[in-house]
Ligand code: SF4
């Protein structure tokens with residue numbers, strides 16, 4: 265039944281297929297790959313502009329149906345009303361897929377909250393703990409001594425995963441020049457921790473270059489990127505080899521993502537045209553709508569739209585962004601893959617023969 269609903273959703277021509285919502289920009293880590301954590305250090309006064317529950321209700325009522333909701337931050341679990349936020353989103357968007365990523369800072373709190381989220385019974389709920397390497401590398405990338413907390417959170421979540429049919433918990437690994445060449449080492453650590461069962465469900469993402477991540481080497485030809493490119497390519501191969509999950513639909517999408525991530529790293533250009541603003545959008549914690557999580561190009565404040573006007577103006581926005589090839593972030597890459605039947609078919613054929 266779940267698979268049927270997912271397939272139906274993939275085939276439907278909903279204008280808005282995926283929405284990424286940053287529920288807060290609060291964060292208690294200091295990742296090298298991100299600068300969101302600096303936001304409220306620099307401007308503490310804007311924290312109280314983050315949307316309250318009644319405003320989130322209005323926002324998602326206006327947005328209407330969305331197949332896939334991705335919750336991000338900051339650290340989403342620092343919002344103590346996170347379950348209420350997701351309940352509102354579920355009621356209004358009728359989403360079939362929900363995914364969240366956490367840094368795993370508080371294993372017990374996160375597990376309790378994830379249990380309540382799983383009980384909302386969204387057909388596919390994915391929760392990933394961000395782990396960026398073996399202990400010393402992870403702690404360096406996160407800027408905080410946090411590897412063991414992440415592992416403990418992952419262990420608790422795996423137990424929940426066994427209890428709820430709709431829940432799928434694993435880890436997310438962001439490949440960057442700061443941890444290049446360490447994916448295989450992390451997998452060995454997870455085996456030693458007795459966490460082999462999460463490996464096939466992992467998510468690999470390429471580092472982002474964008475306004476929220478601008479402490480990064482934004483030149484793809486910069487010395488640190490060039491020096492680590494081969495190792496990053498090796499991480500992609502290792503993931504393809506070590507984390508195979510057979511013929512599952514999401515495993516297939518991940519393989520297509522990884523295959524194209526390799527192309528992106530080699531050519532510094534997204535391999536397929538982007539559907540940002542037409543089939544996917546990003547909304548920040550203040551209700552401002554952007555085409556994607558990468559571009560600092562605010563489209564509109566949610567207070568100024570109606571459901572009808574959002575659909576109309578998103579067509580105009582699409583003309584502006586469809587030729588953009590600046591990134592291969594999974595937030596928009598997955599919608600771009602599934603909303604492009606030609607690419608999907610070609611990828612399936614080439615993966616079948618590779
Ligand atoms: S990547 Fe996530 S955990 Fe790390 S600083 Fe940014 S928001 Fe915080």
Ligand code: SF4
Pocket residue numbers: 534538539540555556557558559585588589590591592593596
């Ligand atoms: S390729 Fe798409 S997701 Fe990436 S920056 Fe351009 S519009 Fe945004």
